[in-house]
Amino acid sequence: MNTNVVFTCIATCCMLSGIALFSQDRSAGTSFRPGPGKPNAFMDDHVTALQEDGRKIYMNDISTKAIINFKKRYNNVDNEIWRMQPDGDFVATCNQNGIMYMVYYNNKGRWLACTKRYKEEQMSFELRDIIKSRYYDFRITNITEVETLANEGKPVFLVTIKYNAETKIIRVSDGETDIWSEMEAAE
Numbered sequence: 001m002n003t004n005v006v007f008t009c010i011a012t013c014c015m016l017s018g019i020a021l022f023s024q025d026r027s028a029g030t031s032f033r034p035g036p037g038k039p040n041a042f043m044d045d046h047v048t049a050l051q052e053d054g055r056k057i058y059m060n061d062i063s064t065k066a067i068i069n070f071k072k073r074y075n076n077v078d079n080e081i082w083r084m085q086p087d088g089d090f091v092a093t094c095n096q097n098g099i100m101y102m103v104y105y106n107n108k109g110r111w112l113a114c115t116k117r118y119k120e121e122q123m124s125f126e127l128r129d130i131i132k133s134r135y136y137d138f139r140i141t142n143i144t145e146v147e148t149l150a151n152e153g154k155p156v157f158l159v160t161i162k163y164n165a166e167t168k169i170i171r172v173s174d175g176e177t178d179i180w181s182e183m184e185a186a187e
Contacts, residue, residue: 065109
């Protein structure tokens with residue numbers, strides 16, 4: 001599959017659905033508890049598993065390989081939520097140190113990609129320097145870091161910047177920048 005298509009799909013999914021995944025009310029008792037007729041359900045208070053339509057699913061509905069991989073890469077996370085996509089793939093979301101993670105796995109549990117969303121205070125000096133040296137009047141409002149199998153461990157950054165009514169999303173890859181998206185607010 002074309003690398004740009006995969007990257008665009010993942011980046012678009014993250015931007016459109018990222019915030020919504022963490023805006024759910026945690027006080028509604030959505031975490032799983034073991035009980036009669038619920039073997040192998042999630043037992044942690046901070047873990048939730050859902051189908052895309054919001055219905056609860058059990059631990060054994062999620063690939064064990066994906067769960068093991070996730071636990072090795074991301075420990076001590078908050079608000080861990082697993083979603084089963086209609087095609088059987090999985091997306092795990094969580095917060096760690098103020099960074100929102102979305103980790104994508106196929107239906108066999110193979111890691112596909114990860115996106116991280118964070119604010120300017122959490123970005124590296126090098127990335128901030130790349131953006132600010134070209135767009136010094138703009139305010140950095142959001143950073144989305146995308147890692148996929150295709151970019152071979154070299155993350156691509158989508159940096160949202162604003163100046164007055166103008167918003168741009170700058171793509172930074174291997175130190176090179178381009179404008180990924182530009183918007184002008186209606187007056």
